[in-house]
Amino acid sequence: MDVDARKLRILQAIIEDYILSNTPVGSRTLSKTSGLGVSSATIRNEMADLTEMGYLMQPHVSAGRVPSEKAYRLYVTHLMPEGLTDAERERARTFFTSRIHDMEDLLAQGAEVISELTHYTALVLTPRQSDLKVSRVQLVPVGEGRALLVIVTDSGIIRDTVLRVSGRLDDTSLYTIGRMLSERLQGLTLRQVRELLYGYAAHSDADARVLSGIADLAGQMEKQTESDRVTVGGAHCILYYPEYAEVSRARAFMAELEDRDCLISLMRQCEGQPSVLIGAETGIPAFSDCSVITAPYRVGHGHTGAIGIIGPTRMPYAHMTELMTLLGEALSEMLS
């Protein structure tokens, strides 16, 4: 038994009905509303087949059918007709204007703003930073044995870390050391810088001793550059969906949202291109009833972060996928 054109049309109709109504779809209503031109009995037969093939499920014997994850996957991969209207498309393109100016703003407000537009819980992941190339380095004294190491990267992103340095160093020598570092490190990636610093620490030659605790510095850099950050916005949005009317579900969802590591790995999974993860595909038990739609954005030359939304598997995929892609593009423009 294979999925012929009519089965596909029926499946699509069921999915789209279910996405809107959140109630199991019956054969009778479907034959009336979907305009397929066949009777409910025929649809029943097809439904029975689709159920057998794993595309539909019945909550109980006398209820209508509900699409399975397999059905959503098929829908996302092969069906998905309409996306946005022109007006919506235009709105998405200009959405970030005057709201997001730099990475800081993005982290602080991005998720919030995206969630506002989509009415889904939104996620924003910063670009992986260990691949950024150093364009200049400067040491700023901040008093009693501490200095601020400012690293400007080629895409204009600025990382800074407070370092513990030898108390003997005055402003001018720090400035000099900064210039020296700047020359040596220019063009290297943050990861290479880190490894270089670890190397210095190991050999402990004259240069290395200038700063006390080079290894420590490298460690701090590792912490800063590897730990990509993710922000969550509109967490409460999930509570508008009847799927989360039970507190216990909402609780599990919310608790998971607080696990940044988990969110980061979730977003990383689909890095670089728009992507849809359905239910179990997320790989996170607490999100096994959720779908995640992500889209990349670029900062400078090829460093990509990701934005995403998360909601019940019953999601207007066509709409949201296109929306996220557009928002990612709009964001890339804002940030470059």
Next chain:
Amino acid sequence: MDVDARKLRILQAIIEDYILSNTPVGSRTLSKTSGLGVSSATIRNEMADLTEMGYLMQPHVSAGRVPSEKAYRLYVTHLMPEGLTDAERERARTFFTSRIHDMEDLLAQGAEVISELTHYTALVLTPRQSDLKVSRVQLVPVGEGRALLVIVTDSGIIRDTVLRVSGRLDDTSLYTIGRMLSERLQGLTLRQVRELLYGYAAHSDADARVLSGIADLAGQMEKQTESDRVTVGGAHCILYYPEYAEVSRARAFMAELEDRDCLISLMRQCEGQPSVLIGAETGIPAFSDCSVITAPYRVGHGHTGAIGIIGPTRMPYAHMTELMTLLGEALSEMLS
């Protein structure tokens, strides 16, 4: 009619019972469990008085009594017996060790960690920064007409802002300008700096023209220094309380948590000293069934931020008040 000692004891017993059980407290159970040595009838009489005086409420005529906000206020102000055990106290004192090192860590993890300990939704407010005094200033070039303005304050907090500067300025002149600024601004508060910059912009003398758009800079500083930041941790905790079993309530709560401005003003209300806001006292409709317990922490010389928890009005006030105070003190030590 006034609140005599026995009425107080009864009220206290009711409050403490209700905090644990979350069910209206009846006269019979109270006379048995509270060890007051009076019969249920007597308690009933007293309860009737307390109800009349506004300390107790009845959900319906044949239910037990529930403490009103007025009762909680009385409890917090005049009663509140036991606090923490010695073990808990010790744990609180050493709780932050090796977790929170600087302001960044505090913002990133503080709320999360406090919520973990208390099982309440936690809030962390950064110290108000416009009162900080400048100890040094440095300009770091970051390429094509942009510079990073690093302001180190007396308590070691570092604020940095990316500025748009004239493209004609090379590294050395920026460094010089930085030194110049440093001398002029040293000892001023960030607010004074801001006003000074606005003044420069207004008079537009020779010094001012060095940086293009001084007013812009001042504006950016205002944005950075006035907008104190608040982070939320353990938002899901509220969902463990039966008061929030209804999604609509949880939703309102969660939505309000996303309004940072609201949270900031909430935390600011009780700046400087441990404080308890009960129900309507919060001044926020969405939190009118919540209580907020806050405690201050200090960074450096007298600049205070605040930590807090928020939960249902039915809260173990004695316990939590002491806990938050201790945590605030522990935090102050970590950060100085």
Next chain:
DNA sequence: GTTAGCACTCGCACTATAAGAGTGCTAACA
């Protein structure tokens, strides 16, 4: 002032019932 007793109230859990939606199967039809 305190207590025992008693009638009364009212929410809540439980049961029974009816309604409605939807299915699967069978038989007839094109």
Next chain:
DNA sequence: TGTTAGCACTCTTATAGTGCGAGTGCTAAC
């Protein structure tokens, strides 16, 4: 052979009715 109409059956959901129990207020006695 595919499609359709009809029908019996299933199962959820909503509604109403019922009994129980917790708790109160009042009264009268101690």
